[in-house]
Amino acid sequence: MKMTPGHLSDLKAWYAEYVGGFYLRHPAQKPNIKLKDDHTVRVCREIVEIGRELALSEQDLLIAEAAALLHDIGRFEQIIRYGTLSDVQSENHAALGVRILKEKDILRHLPEAVREVVMKAVALHNAPALSASERDDILRHARLLRDADKIDIYWVVTRFYTDRDSLKDVDVKINLPDDPGISEHVYELLLHRKPVRYADLKRVNDFKLLQLAWVYDMNFDVALKRIVERGYLDVLVSVLPADEKVSRINEMVRAHVESRLKPKSRRPS
Numbered sequence: 206m207k208m209t210p211g212h213l214s215d216l217k218a219w220y221a222e223y224v225g226g227f228y229l230r231h232p233a234q235k236p237n238i239k240l241k242d243d244h245t246v247r248v249c250r251e252i253v254e255i256g257r258e259l260a261l262s263e264q265d266l267l268i269a270e271a272a273a274l275l276h277d278i279g280r281f282e283q284i285i286r287y288g289t290l291s292d293v294q295s296e297n298h299a300a301l302g303v304r305i306l307k308e309k310d311i312l313r314h315l316p317e318a319v320r321e322v323v324m325k326a327v328a329l330h331n332a333p334a335l336s337a338s339e340r341d342d343i344l345r346h347a348r349l350l351r352d353a354d355k356i357d358i359y360w361v362v363t364r365f366y367t368d369r370d371s372l373k374d375v376d377v378k379i380n381l382p383d384d385p386g387i388s389e390h391v392y393e394l395l396l397h398r399k400p401v402r403y404a405d406l407k408r409v410n411d412f413k414l415l416q417l418a419w420v421y422d423m424n425f426d427v428a429l430k431r432i433v434e435r436g437y438l439d440v441l442v443s444v445l446p447a448d449e450k451v452s453r454i455n456e457m458v459r460a461h462v463e464s465r466l467k468p469k470s471r472r473p474s
């Protein structure tokens with residue numbers, strides 16, 4: 206049994222009603238609700254476009270869009286329950302989303318294997334890393350969703366850094382001091398391509414530099430290409446201090462991008 210376009214329309218109708226309820230009941234939280242609602246719409250668009258570039262099957266495109274539609278479903282409850290979009294200050298919004306999907310049995314009409322893929326993709330979309338031991342179809346969809354999500358996070362954060370007023374009403378505050386320079390520890394971790402945890406970040410610049418290095422986490426070259434072409438990396442560099450550490454990491458990042466996106470030669474020489 207396969208997922209059908211009808212299944213996806215039903216999920217979209219449920220999403221619209223569910224999120225619509227939050228707008229109605231919590232008008233004071235409209236900016237935060239809208240931030241995540243708009244993000245969801247854009248991630249759905251990105252995932253389908255990337256999926257088409259990757260020549261995924263129509264079945265996989267439906268599954269991917271369903272996962273994108275539901276990936277941040279926990280955000281709305283998080284906003285209302287905790288008044289924040291910070292997982293650190295509340296709870297993991299992916300786990301919260303999975304709980305909501307299960308409690309309301311939203312995926313009951315989907316074939317069981319598809320249900321599992323969507324559930325897992327949602328659960329893993331914000332995990333620090335993916336375990337390669339997951340089933341192939343789960344890994345593929347989790348990777349796709351993480352890339353589509355990151356592309357839009359790049360859009361949101363670069364907008365935040367360059368036009369803060371446009372997001373002044375929403376809770377995307379970074380609870381770090383805007384001190385000059387880069388923390389030595391974060392720089393060393395990035396230099397050696399070691400994972401950086403949120404607890405390692407000591408200043409806003411550390412966060413910006415980490416976001417520059419997110420390119421290493423991009424799974425699909427076509428998704429990486431979108432980030433480069435839209436100039437998100439250039440924006441991040443422009444809002445970072447012009448110092449030695451930044452240029453070193455920037456050089457590494459650019460070399461990585463170049464090696465992944467250079468036209469692959471058809472014949473081995």
Ligand SMILES: [Fe+2]
Nearest residue numbers: 276277330331
């Ligand atoms: Fe999320």
